[in-house]
Amino acid sequence: MLRPANKGYNNGYHYHHQNGGGGSLSRRGNRVRRSRDYGGGDGSATTRVSASDRDMPPPPPPPPTDFDMAYFHSYAHVGIHEEMIKDRVRTETYRAAVMQHQNYIAGKVVVDVGCGTGILSIFCAQAGAKRVYAVDASDIAVQANEVVKANNLSDTVIVLHGRIEDVEIDEEVDVIISEWMGYMLLYESMLGSIITARDRWLKPGGLILPSNATLYMVPITHPDRYTESIDFWRNVYGIDMSAMLPLAKQCAFEEPSVETISGENVLTWPHVVKHVDCYTITSHELESVTTSFKFKSMMRAPFHGFAFWFDVEFSSPAIFPTDNNAPSSVIESPTDHPIDGSQRKKRANPNEALVLSTAPEDPPTHWQQTLIYFYDPIEVEQDQVISGSVTLSQSKENPRFMNIHLEYASGGRAYVKESVMR
């Protein structure tokens, strides 16, 4: 959960280093292939799966960049783990998902991609896993190992301090668990590491938790926010400070903003930007995501921007086949329209899968919602159409950053907004 630069408008603290740098472990031309096994387990991790067991040996992973090292460094701080673990919606949904899938986990081999403090690995051990590989490239792995020891789980949970792309696990795994979701789902680009783990170690028919994820967007109205940050400058202790307005708009709205909104802020039903099936998604698909939208405002209001959020589902492989060529049982959203949010309800969910939602109408999480504000609101009438497209792409500068290209039109005028989540 890398924090973006503009996490909220109330000086939310964040740990990541925007300009990279500082990664003393990263040496160009001196590939870091570090994996530190903190012991425990039965030693079976030393028998590597031979290349002939796989169709083709995978290409070697690129070495970590300075940005990667800064990213992992940000996870060495206790505060970020405290915030995630204190998010009870998040943590308890994961625990419930582990318990709900106990029959897939008990007696099985699990890999926890990005174990942090080790909490999800320990949930899996409590559910009866035979062995859990708890992998983290951040120095938080040192603490994870202490936590595992203190809970007498060293025989079950093997902490590997290294990148998922680099560590050696010498057996196939039955289950992959990970909490990889960034703001706007894809910010932070950790999903690529789940794909790597899946393609390296997951047995056919194995389980991935969560199994799928969906990113949504919706037009919003937020007059309070606009008044607080912008209109405030019109009259400051009786002084006309309107000269501050252009700077105030730029500072408040240039970048995406992580804030909590409520159902009252949304102007219509949401649109599915991207559905991710963790069993079949490819890294290539994540480089750039484009969708067209067409909304109809359900009320007359100032239209201030768009909100984005996501949910993830924890479904069994019976619902989500591991055959990469098999169609997902989830109905993909159309690339254009819908004019209402009916697609959201069309998702096949025969088992009433557990859902972790970060929607405005659901209990708040530390992800909140991500807002892209316009510099000036657009007045919309009831039933007025808002159409356009959005492209989310990994930044060339740092693939963990996200470029957002938004084109939208309403009331006969067209607009473009470019922003970067960094």
Ligand SMILES: C[S@@+](CC[C@H](N)C(=O)[O-])C[C@H]1O[C@@H](n2cnc3c(N)ncnc32)[C@H](O)[C@@H]1O
């Ligand atoms: C969002 S945190 C989740 C931590 C923990 N699983 C939890 O739920 O509290 C993601 C963790 O994944 C780690 N991580 C991200 N990418 C990784 C990679 N490629 N290899 C190893 N660890 C990674 C980060 O260092 C971070 O500790």
